[in-house]
Amino acid sequence: MAVAHTDTTTLTIAGRTLRSRLLLGTGGFPSLSLLGEAIRASGSELVTVALRRVDPTAQGSLMDVLEREGVELLPNTAGCFTARDAILTAKLAREAFSTDWIKLEVIGDEDTLLPDAPELLKAAEQLVDDGFTVLPYTTDDPILARRLVDVGCAAVMPLGAPIGSGMGIRNPYNIALIREAVQVPVVLDAGVGTASDATLAMELGCDAVMVASAVSRAQDPVAMAIAMRHAVEAGRLAYGAGRIPRRTYATPSSPHEGRAHFN
Amino acid sequence: MIYLNGDINDNGAGRTVVDVLVQLDLAPDARGVAVAVNGEVVPRVSWGTFTIPEGACVEVLTAMQGG
Numbered sequence: 001m002a003v004a005h006t007d008t009t010t011l012t013i014a015g016r017t018l019r020s021r022l023l024l025g026t027g028g029f030p031s032l033s034l035l036g037e038a039i040r041a042s043g044s045e046l047v048t049v050a051l052r053r054v055d056p057t058a059q060g061s062l063m064d065v066l067e068r069e070g071v072e073l074l075p076n077t078a079g080c081f082t083a084r085d086a087i088l089t090a091k092l093a094r095e096a097f098s099t100d101w102i103k104l105e106v107i108g109d110e111d112t113l114l115p116d117a118p119e120l121l122k123a124a125e126q127l128v129d130d131g132f133t134v135l136p137y138t139t140d141d142p143i144l145a146r147r148l149v150d151v152g153c154a155a156v157m158p159l160g161a162p163i164g165s166g167m168g169i170r171n172p173y174n175i176a177l178i179r180e181a182v183q184v185p186v187v188l189d190a191g192v193g194t195a196s197d198a199t200l201a202m203e204l205g206c207d208a209v210m211v212a213s214a215v216s217r218a219q220d221p222v223a224m225a226i227a228m229r230h231a232v233e234a235g236r237l238a239y240g241a242g243r244i245p246r247r248t249y250a251t252p253s254s255p256h257e258g259r260a261h262f263n
Numbered sequence: 264m265i266y267l268n269g270d271i272n273d274n275g276a277g278r279t280v281v282d283v284l285v286q287l288d289l290a291p292d293a294r295g296v297a298v299a300v301n302g303e304v305v306p307r308v309s310w311g312t313f314t315i316p317e318g319a320c321v322e323v324l325t326a327m328q329g330g
Contacts, residue, residue: 025330035328050329053268053322054296056288062326063295078329091304092324096297163330190330212330 009233011208013185014101014133014154016072018045021202022232023074023187025212029221032060038215039069041225048074048103048212051093074135076103081116083123090127102127103157104136113163115139121147128152137189140174142181149182156182157210160201161191164213168197172204179205195224195231202235203243209235266320276317280310287323296325 011018024044029035039047047066066073075093080086083106090102106123108116115138127134128151135155136148145156158178161167168191169175179186188201189210198209209232218224265275267283275283280298281291289296291310298305299322305313315321 026328027330029328048330049326051297051324052327052329054287054289054325062328066326073326075326076329088299088302088304092297092299092322095304095307096295096325210330 009236011185013135018072020044020046020229020232021208021236022198022228023048023189023208023210024215024225025210026062026066026216027212028216030216032062032065034221035062035216036065036069038221038225039066039071041222041229042215043229044071046072046074048076048210049097050076050078051089051096072101073097073099074101074103075099076137077105077123078107080106081108081119082106083119083126086119086123087126087130090123090132091130094132100131101133101135104134104153114159117141117144120144121151124148124153125151135187140171140178142174142177145178145186146181149184153184155185155187155207157187157189159190160188160197163190164217165191166193166214167191168193169200169204172200175201175206176204192228195227198228198231199235199238202232203239205239208232264318265315266318268321268323272321275315275321276319278315280305280313280315280321283315283321284310284323289323293325296323298323 009019011021020043022042022044024042024047026047026049075097077086077089080089086106106116106119108114124134124136134153135157136153137157138144140158148156160169185207187208187210188206192198192211192214201209211228215221215224265272267275300319
């Protein structure tokens with residue numbers, strides 16, 4: 001397995017360097033001011049937004065908050081069930097936000113919000129051909145991850161568990177296999193419930209972690225944002241440091257030689 | 264008659280995209296906004312000239328909080 005470096009913070013995706021390995025979703029925050037505080041606390045430089053119908057009665061401007069915090073926007077195609085809808089949404093996002101970057105989500109059903117693999121692959125291929133930098137939300141399937149990279153995706157974003165479930169990383173072996181299977185950044189997306197989940201993702205070799213609900217729906221979102229920042233850094237350091245192998249039996253950490261004999 | 268963000272609208276057919284943006288209290292050059300008519304993106308540069316046909320589905324979208 002290739003360990004690129006032990007740099008805990010700098011992350012490069014498609015030639016863009018970010019100083020944080022934490023991506024933050026903007027969904028679920030009770031207020032825009034709390035969102036702003038959480039972005040600052042998280043240290044994240046890349047945050048996701050959804051594209052929805054203009055609401056003339058909406059209070060405050062999300063765009064203003066994000067501009068004030070100086071973060072880059074990563075629009076998503078959340079809510080799209082077909083490649084066709086996701087592609088149109090991506091094109092609208094490019095028009096609205098002047099970015100070629102798209103977090104591609106093509107969802108299979110409302111109950112699980114799991115990715116629809118064939119539609120996802122089809123959309124990814126067409127968007128790459130149209131010049132987009134595509135970051136697909138995908139399952140924890142290493143083969144699908146490889147296929148997404150084969151069609152030109154700039155990163156892959158495998159789920160740890162279903163969106164908003166807070167179930168952590170259900171198949172850590174697959175996440176580690178994805179890390180080995182592709183040469184692009186792996187961003188663990190969905191399922192993170194608390195800081196230790198984010199640390200585990202990084203220890204498995206992920207290049208970054210994306211969190212939304214875990215922060216926005218925490219009892220204290222700002223405190224959780226700080227926890228996630230440290231969790232990602234700790235996991236990255238531990239990954240680079242190299243953990244000891246697991247053993248069934250104890251290995252003494254004090255020397256055998258020189259022990260006293262008391263009788 | 265057109266459908267503007269899903270609602271029936273009697274003041275949109277034959278008008279430009281800019282006219283419709285104004286109805287939604289948006290500036291003619293509103294940032295962070297994108298417009299689709301009948302499932303096709305209308306580029307920002309065409310907002311002042313693109314005429315919305317009768318019966319069109321017009322979607323005016325912007326950034327919302329989302330994961």
